[in-house]
Amino acid sequence: MPNSMTPGLAAGRLGPDEIAGNFADLHPPLGTHEAQVAADRCYFCHDAPCVTACPTSIDIPLFIRQIASGRPEDAGKTIFEQNILGGMCARVCPTENLCEGACVREVAEGEPVQIGRLQRHATDGVMARQGHPFERAAATGKRVAVVGGGPAGLACAHRLAMKGHEVTVFEGKPKAGGLNEYGIAAYKTVDDFAAKEAQWLCGIGGISVETGRALGAGLSLDALAEEYDAVFLGIGLGGVNALTAPGVALAGIEPAVDFIERLRQAEDKAALPVGRNVVVIGGGMTAVDAAVQAKLLGAASVTLAYRKTREAMPASRWEQDLAASKGVQLVFQVTPAEMRGEGAVSEVVFAHAESDTPVILQADQVLLAIGQRLAGGEGLQIAGGKIAVTGAGRTSLAKVWAGGDCASGGDDLTVTAVAEGRDAAEDIHASLMGP
Incomplete structure (x- = not known):
C-alpha cells in the first residue's frame, strides 16, 4: 500500500482549511423555501417517466406534491416505503441518467426538477426525528442471515425485520455500509452519513450486525443455510x-478502491499522501471519484485515461464534466502498455487506438479502476462472473438468495442494489410464510 515513504507521494500538499473546503458537501441541502420553489416546478405527471426511470419505483410526483403542500415528512415516508436508503441514493444516484434525465422539464427545457435534492430534503427531515418511521410486524419466529452489510444487504435486512423476522447481518469490514461507507467519494456523503444511515435503518429493531465476519473466512454458506431459515448474499x-501490463508491480500503483477507502476512513485528509502526478486508469464512477479526490488532495496534475471513446465511458457526462471542472484531464482511446520506473512508477506508456505514436504520461501514483470481480462463489452457479439468480434473487441453492453487485443482471448502482435487496426480502418472506 502506498504511504508517505513511497517515492513521489507526499502528505500536506494542501492545508487543512483548503482540504475542508475541497471536500465540502457537493450538493448542499435545500432549505425549506428552496425546496418549495423546486417542488413547484413539477408537473406532477400522471404517467410520470421519472417513476419508470427509478429502479426502486418511488412515487416521485407524490412525494414532490407532499413537499409542495408543506408535508415533507409524509414525502420522506413515501420515499422510504420504496427505498429505505433513499437518503444515500439522493446523494449518489446518477439522477442525470435516471429520474431527472427522464423528467418532462428536462426534455422540454433542458432543466429538470431537482428530484435528487428534493429527495434528500424529505429523507433528511425524517431521519432527523426521534424514532423510526416503520414498525415491525408480529414476530414470525423465523431467522434470516444476511451476508454483506452494503446497500442490498441493508435493504433486505430492513424489509425482513419489518415483516417480523429476526435478521443477523454479517459484514466483513469494521462498519456496515459497503460501498456507501468505503467506496464513494467523500464529498458526496459528508458528516459520516453512511454510518449514521445504517444505524438509523437498524433502529426498526430485529436486526443485529456482526462485523469482521466474511463469507469464507470462518463463515460457511452451508453452515448458515443449516442454522438459518434463509440466507441472503449481498x-x-x-x-x-x-x-497485465509490464511494470504493474512497481511501487505507487494500487487499486483505486483502496485509495478511496483509505481516504473515506481518514480522520485527517490533509495527512493523506498523494502523488504530484497522478494517473487513473478506467472510465467508471470509481475512476472519476478517485481522480477528482486526488486533485482535491493537492495533486498538481491528474489524468484519467480510458480505453474507449468519451461516449462509451460508463461514468455519466455530468461526472465527466465534474472531473474536468476540478482540473482532471480526460484522455480517451488509450490502453496501458507499460509502467516504467526504478522501483517506483515514474511514467505510464499508453497505446493509442488511432495512432502509432504512444502516449507517455509522467506519474508517481497510478490508480487502477478497471473493474471488480466476484471473490468467491461458495458452490453457487455463476453467470457472467456473478452469482446466477432468477426472479427476485433466487440462486441455484435452496434457501439462498442474492442481490446487488454480486448478482447477475444488475447495473452496479446503489439504487439498483436497494431494489434487489428489497425484492429478495419480499420473496424470502413469501417463501418462509408459505401459501
Whole structure:
C-alpha cells in the first residue's frame, strides 16, 4: 500500500482549511423555501417517466406534491416505503441518467426538477426525528442471515425485520455500509452519513450486525443455510481485476478502491499522501471519484485515461464534466502498455487506438479502476462472473438468495442494489410464510 515513504507521494500538499473546503458537501441541502420553489416546478405527471426511470419505483410526483403542500415528512415516508436508503441514493444516484434525465422539464427545457435534492430534503427531515418511521410486524419466529452489510444487504435486512423476522447481518469490514461507507467519494456523503444511515435503518429493531465476519473466512454458506431459515448474499464484488501490463508491480500503483477507502476512513485528509502526478486508469464512477479526490488532495496534475471513446465511458457526462471542472484531464482511446520506473512508477506508456505514436504520461501514483470481480462463489452457479439468480434473487441453492453487485443482471448502482435487496426480502418472506 502506498504511504508517505513511497517515492513521489507526499502528505500536506494542501492545508487543512483548503482540504475542508475541497471536500465540502457537493450538493448542499435545500432549505425549506428552496425546496418549495423546486417542488413547484413539477408537473406532477400522471404517467410520470421519472417513476419508470427509478429502479426502486418511488412515487416521485407524490412525494414532490407532499413537499409542495408543506408535508415533507409524509414525502420522506413515501420515499422510504420504496427505498429505505433513499437518503444515500439522493446523494449518489446518477439522477442525470435516471429520474431527472427522464423528467418532462428536462426534455422540454433542458432543466429538470431537482428530484435528487428534493429527495434528500424529505429523507433528511425524517431521519432527523426521534424514532423510526416503520414498525415491525408480529414476530414470525423465523431467522434470516444476511451476508454483506452494503446497500442490498441493508435493504433486505430492513424489509425482513419489518415483516417480523429476526435478521443477523454479517459484514466483513469494521462498519456496515459497503460501498456507501468505503467506496464513494467523500464529498458526496459528508458528516459520516453512511454510518449514521445504517444505524438509523437498524433502529426498526430485529436486526443485529456482526462485523469482521466474511463469507469464507470462518463463515460457511452451508453452515448458515443449516442454522438459518434463509440466507441472503449481498457480498458485492470483493476481487479487483488485474492489469497485465509490464511494470504493474512497481511501487505507487494500487487499486483505486483502496485509495478511496483509505481516504473515506481518514480522520485527517490533509495527512493523506498523494502523488504530484497522478494517473487513473478506467472510465467508471470509481475512476472519476478517485481522480477528482486526488486533485482535491493537492495533486498538481491528474489524468484519467480510458480505453474507449468519451461516449462509451460508463461514468455519466455530468461526472465527466465534474472531473474536468476540478482540473482532471480526460484522455480517451488509450490502453496501458507499460509502467516504467526504478522501483517506483515514474511514467505510464499508453497505446493509442488511432495512432502509432504512444502516449507517455509522467506519474508517481497510478490508480487502477478497471473493474471488480466476484471473490468467491461458495458452490453457487455463476453467470457472467456473478452469482446466477432468477426472479427476485433466487440462486441455484435452496434457501439462498442474492442481490446487488454480486448478482447477475444488475447495473452496479446503489439504487439498483436497494431494489434487489428489497425484492429478495419480499420473496424470502413469501417463501418462509408459505401459501
